[in-house]
Amino acid sequence: GVGGYIGAVSAGPPSHVSHLVMDLTFIILFAIASLVAILARRAHVPYTVALVVVGLLIGALHVVEAPRLTKELLFTVFLPGLVFEAAYNTHASELRASWRTIATLAIPGVVIAIGLTSALVVMLTSLFGLGLTGFTWRDALVFAALVAATDPIAVVSLFREMGVPARLTTMIEAESLFNDGTSIVVLSLVLAFVAGSTTSIPALAGRFAVVIGGGAAIGLLIGAGLARLAQELDDPMVEITLTTIAAYGSFVAAERLHLSGVIATVTAGLVLGTYGREVAMSEATRISVDVFWEYVAFALNSVVFLLIGFAVQLSNLVAVAVPIAVAFLALVVSRLAVVSAVTAGFRRTSEQVSPAWAMILTWGGLRGALSMVLALALPLDFPRRELLIDLTVGVVLVSLLLQGLTMKTVVRRLAGPVGPASVPGLRTAERT
Numbered sequence: 001g002v003g004g005y006i007g008a009v010s011a012g013p014p015s016h017v018s019h020l021v022m023d024l025t026f027i028i029l030f031a032i033a034s035l036v037a038i039l040a041r042r043a044h045v046p047y048t049v050a051l052v053v054v055g056l057l058i059g060a061l062h063v064v065e066a067p068r069l070t071k072e073l074l075f076t077v078f079l080p081g082l083v084f085e086a087a088y089n090t091h092a093s094e095l096r097a098s099w100r101t102i103a104t105l106a107i108p109g110v111v112i113a114i115g116l117t118s119a120l121v122v123m124l125t126s127l128f129g130l131g132l133t134g135f136t137w138r139d140a141l142v143f144a145a146l147v148a149a150t151d152p153i154a155v156v157s158l159f160r161e162m163g164v165p166a167r168l169t170t171m172i173e174a175e176s177l178f179n180d181g182t183s184i185v186v187l188s189l190v191l192a193f194v195a196g197s198t199t200s201i202p203a204l205a206g207r208f209a210v211v212i213g214g215g216a217a218i219g220l221l222i223g224a225g226l227a228r229l230a231q232e233l234d235d236p237m238v239e240i241t242l243t244t245i246a247a248y249g250s251f252v253a254a255e256r257l258h259l260s261g262v263i264a265t266v267t268a269g270l271v272l273g274t275y276g277r278e279v280a281m282s283e284a285t286r287i288s289v290d291v292f293w294e295y296v297a298f299a300l301n302s303v304v305f306l307l308i309g310f311a312v313q314l315s316n317l318v319a320v321a322v323p324i325a326v327a328f329l330a331l332v333v334s335r336l337a338v339v340s341a342v343t344a345g346f347r348r349t350s351e352q353v354s355p356a357w358a359m360i361l362t363w364g365g366l367r368g369a370l371s372m373v374l375a376l377a378l379p380l381d382f383p384r385r386e387l388l389i390d391l392t393v394g395v396v397l398v399s400l401l402l403q404g405l406t407m408k409t410v411v412r413r414l415a416g417p418v419g420p421a422s423v424p425g426l427r428t429a430e431r432t
Helices: 002-011 015-043 047-061 071-088 092-097 099-106 108-128 137-146 153-162 166-195 201-231 236-256 261-280 283-311 314-318 321-345 355-363 369-376 385-415 427-431
Strands: none
Touching: 015 047, 015 283, 047 153, 047 283, 047 385, 071 166, 071 236, 071 261, 071 283, 071 369, 092 099, 092 166, 092 261, 099 108, 099 166, 099 321, 108 137, 108 166, 108 321, 137 166, 137 369, 137 385, 153 166, 153 385, 166 201, 166 261, 166 355, 166 369, 201 236, 201 261, 236 261, 236 283, 283 369, 283 385, 314 321, 314 385, 321 355, 321 385, 355 385, 369 385
């Protein structure tokens, strides 16, 4: 009767009500994202940067209670889809033309950049006395590993609008694809090293090679197997489903085997985007798959960059504003050193890169959601966890806003006149 009803209400809302609230939240997020997309296009501002700013404002006003951007949410929903879409749409010819430069930047380059960044942070904090009491080289090493992954989504979309040469776009995007996997593996090894559970450098190097190589092998097997299956079919809906299985299945399979899920998904995406797309799919299927993944990327990016804005607590960053600025400076300097060294090493080869392009590669190495989520996923009892989170979030925010908003000016001044702007949303036409 009435008593039972009152008791049920006092006990809390039924599960279907909470699900309705969550559904409504995501509808609101997509509505906000659509409005931001329209306004950003008219204002000629990078869409993802605009999303972060709007997320900051809405989060500060507590207009929407959005879900927290957790490691589980990122790894289960966002990362596999975003990584697969980028790999699937990578220009294979441009990737082959610059594969040695990309591989050097994304694997040994990431490791060297982590070492340089941590050394610079320790040196600058001790030199200027920034008040980071007890901040040791171990803390600096963990911080450097947290911010190692680049996230050039805003840059790549801007490059396509400006008609920047495909080779430069591919270099930035492909490097990010592989260094996501590298940075996650290196972070896990750094945490083991700092905790003292593994101190042998050869053992760490061996584990690194196994995780990266094993992930690539898993992605190759799944990608090639599904491409061969698609060759026997001519059904766009089924083949879209196969690419979805490749994106998320390769990630899950590799992670279950304690290998790199990101590298597995990247490899599967490259296989299906080259061999699978060109050989196994009909023209109608290619168009359907391309449009599907273009929308998936738009939807996932829209939500993840809004959630970045919601996750940032500006009040927490004010107290460490100077250390954040110093850490960002260390990050940019180490990025410049690595890019300069790698491009100089290939200067007399077919992969040579001009000094102007090297500067664009340096400034285009934005940091994003992955760094923030990895920081938030640190164990609750990890030493100086809150400080590491604040430094990471602050550096990501500065990177997205400063580098993202100035990238167009940097490209125009360094690269000179570029080709005619491509029409946003016509990636399918470019590929076909």
